[in-house]
Amino acid sequence: MTLPALPPAAIHPVKLEAFVFRCPISTPVKTSFGTMHDRPALFVRAQDEDGAVGWGEVWCNFPSCGAEHRARLLDTVMAPLLLSRAYASPAEAFRFLSDKTAVLAIQSGEPGPMAQVIAGIDLALWDLCARRAGQPLWRFLGGTRDRIPVYASGINPDQPEVLAAAKRQEGYRAFKLKVGFGEARDLANLRALRSLLGDEAPLMVDANQGWDLAEATRMAPLLHDFRLGWLEEPLRADRPWSEWKQLATATRIPLAGGENLLGEEAFATAIAQSPLAVMQPDLAKWGGISGCWPVVVKARDAGLRYCPHFLGGGIGLLASAHVLAAAGGDGMLEIDANPNPLRTLLSPRLSVIDGGACTLGDAPGIGVTPDLARVAETAARGC
Numbered sequence: 001m002t003l004p005a006l007p008p009a010a011i012h013p014v015k016l017e018a019f020v021f022r023c024p025i026s027t028p029v030k031t032s033f034g035t036m037h038d039r040p041a042l043f044v045r046a047q048d049e050d051g052a053v054g055w056g057e058v059w060c061n062f063p064s065c066g067a068e069h070r071a072r073l074l075d076t077v078m079a080p081l082l083l084s085r086a087y088a089s090p091a092e093a094f095r096f097l098s099d100k101t102a103v104l105a106i107q108s109g110e111p112g113p114m115a116q117v118i119a120g121i122d123l124a125l126w127d128l129c130a131r132r133a134g135q136p137l138w139r140f141l142g143g144t145r146d147r148i149p150v151y152a153s154g155i156n157p158d159q160p161e162v163l164a165a166a167k168r169q170e171g172y173r174a175f176k177l178k179v180g181f182g183e184a185r186d187l188a189n190l191r192a193l194r195s196l197l198g199d200e201a202p203l204m205v206d207a208n209q210g211w212d213l214a215e216a217t218r219m220a221p222l223l224h225d226f227r228l229g230w231l232e233e234p235l236r237a238d239r240p241w242s243e244w245k246q247l248a249t250a251t252r253i254p255l256a257g258g259e260n261l262l263g264e265e266a267f268a269t270a271i272a273q274s275p276l277a278v279m280q281p282d283l284a285k286w287g288g289i290s291g292c293w294p295v296v297v298k299a300r301d302a303g304l305r306y307c308p309h310f311l312g313g314g315i316g317l318l319a320s321a322h323v324l325a326a327a328g329g330d331g332m333l334e335i336d337a338n339p340n341p342l343r344t345l346l347s348p349r350l351s352v353i354d355g356g357a358c359t360l361g362d363a364p365g366i367g368v369t370p371d372l373a374r375v376a377e378t379a380a381r382g383c
Contacts, residue, residue: 003297003327004142006290009129011093012086015047016079016121018058018071021313021342021375024382029338030156031178031208038382040067041313041342043370044074046082046124054128054365057316058120059285066113073110073117077101082121090125094118094290115262115286122288123319131365136322138360141289143326146360149174150353151202152337154311157181161192167337173356174202174332176232180210183219190226199227202332206232209260213243220251230256230278237261244275254278258295259309262286267295271302280309284316289323296327307331314346318366321350325360333358339383346370 021041029036044056058074060067081100087093097118105111130140138146151174152167164175177193179186186205193203205228211219216234223231231253235243237260248255254277261267263286270276279299281292296306306327308320311334321333335350336343344351346368350358361367 003293003300006089006091006293007140007142009089009133010087011090011125011129012049013046013082013093013125014049015045016074016082017045018074019043019045019372020067020071021379022067023340023342023379025339026383027338029154030158034062036061037064039313039340039342040064041315042067042070042120043313043315044120044124046121046128048128048132050132052128052132054124054126054131055315055368055370056120056123056125056127056288056319057284057313059116059282059312059316061311070113070117073113074121077104077114078117078121090122090129090288091290093125094122094288097121112262116284119284119286119288119291120316122290123283123316126289127319127365134364136360136362136364137319137366138322138325139362141293141323141326143322143328145328146325146362147357148321148325148360149332149357150335150350151176151204151332153206153334154178154336154338156338157185157189160189161196163337164193164196168197171353171355174204174229175337176204176206176334178208179205180207183222186219187222190223194226202229203227204229204232204256207234209233209236211235213239213246216247217250220247220253223253224251228253230254232256232278232280233260241269241273241275245273248275256280256307258282259285264291264294268298271295271298271304274302276304278305278307280307282309283320283323284310284312289319292323296323300327300329305329305331308334310334311336313340313342314344314350314368315366315370317343317350318347318368321347321358321360322366341378341381341383342375345375345378
């Protein structure tokens, strides 16, 4: 399948705003590298000279001050640049912001936060263009379907079968467990999940960069009997591709990654080196749609499975869903299984799971317009 090119859509932004929210949570979200004690979100609102508006989201989970920091970068660095001119398309705006801040990103030692802010702006601009055209984003990008498979992600190591059972009741048919908490605990959790879900349910694991090559090579064969769909980020994302290739030859489990790659060159190398079977760019972390769409095209052309990564609020999740729908293929949308009102409030369609899939509908853009007062009230209540 040949994916369409991004459509032309001229814009002249005149206003750009950042909105930070934090939602306290009663049950912390654990990973191999840290624990989240609240759920942050940084939403972006862009307005064009004709009054059209679009919404995006910036990745900001770690460290805990990340949302406020990135909001300041948007206000003080990116907004003056973006609002200085008109553009032939959001893709041109993405390139302009990336080029203009390239040296500053190096000088400040913050290429990641800079890229994340640009990504959120890009998402807002594409949503703006789709809303102005009166089309859902998935159709505006050239898609032909709005039904997408989903999986329950972020299943923690503490009694994972309890959360998985609840998600199965909600309609989920695929699940992803966090591993990297020691051999005995990881294997016990996988046995519990297979006992609950049966042998045929798609089950994946995510090590969150928790192993070195020796540990990953030792652990991978122990996971074979669980018939896993993929093993995600078993190694640090900055390890040489030669190590990933070594691991790929030591296991029959497909390797997945991409959420922590930054830049066209990094993705091009990952695809060319071919250690990954599942490509997982995060639209809110680097690239937005303008940067990630070419990655999706190249990954699909190389025979890789495209499954977008996302862990945040409802705006970024909806954008990821629409891009997946436009791309087609056999990918699945990642939906965090842990409570997050900033996600569920703003993505109601993604809370309706039928037979392991959801539908996006025909509302313009990503399909929701945030009620900021309600979002603030919901965040204050926590969960």
